[in-house]
Amino acid sequence: MGLPKVHRLKNPKEFQAVYKRGQRYKSSHLLMRVLSTNHQTSTPPPTQFGISVSQKVSKKAVVRNRLKRQIKAAIRSLLPIISPGLKVVITVRHHGSECNYEHFLRELKQLLIKSNIIYGHTREYFL
Numbered sequence: 001m002g003l004p005k006v007h008r009l010k011n012p013k014e015f016q017a018v019y020k021r022g023q024r025y026k027s028s029h030l031l032m033r034v035l036s037t038n039h040q041t042s043t044p045p046p047t048q049f050g051i052s053v054s055q056k057v058s059k060k061a062v063v064r065n066r067l068k069r070q071i072k073a074a075i076r077s078l079l080p081i082i083s084p085g086l087k088v089v090i091t092v093r094h095h096g097s098e099c100n101y102e103h104f105l106r107e108l109k110q111l112l113i114k115s116n117i118i119y120g121h122t123r124e125y126f127l
Contacts, residue, residue, distance in 0.1 A: 002072050007079065009050030009087060018050070018089045025115050027107040029099050030071075031091040034115050044085030047117070049075055052091045067092050067099075074105040081118050088117070 002008075009015060022033035037045065051071050053064040071090055090108070099107075112118045 002069075003049060003076060006046050007048055007075075009048045009089065014048070014087060015050055015052075015089060018087050022087070022089065023115070025111050027111055029093055029095065029103070030107050030111060031093055032108075032111045032115065033089045033091075034117065035087045037085050037087060046084050047082050047086040047088060050087075050089040052089060054092070054094070056094045057092050067104075070099075070101045070104050071108070073101065074108045077105070078109065078112065078118070082112065083117055086117060 009018070018033050018035045022035035025032045025034065051068050053067050055064070057067065058064055071092070075090075109118070
């Protein structure tokens with residue numbers, strides 16, 4: 001099961017905007033770029049996510065798709081505490097193919113805390 005449609009980045013132009021103007025946050029296996037959308041409405045739009053896994057990680061599409069599914073599941077479990085109004089692109093770094101779901105979940109939580117996407121929680125709460 002993937003992410004809900006309102007939480008997906010779909011357009012290549014949206015990906016390019018995040019790549020060009022977004023702030024970067026690194027961990028050992030993930031790279032996250034975050035772009036804040038400045039909407040003047042009373043309720044900001046939901047945070048949208050895009051996931052990128054290069055062929056440098058693995059030549060096999062099966063492995064790349066498995067990594068994407070694991071990251072989507074980790075994001076889906078964190079959606080209730082993620083602040084709205086952002087566009088996020090998560091890239092798996094070249095040595096991320098040996099990670100499992102728990103490792104991705106921990107690194108993703110650390111990156112979201114570092115980038116202030118998750119509010120009201122301390123680092124010790126998740127670790």
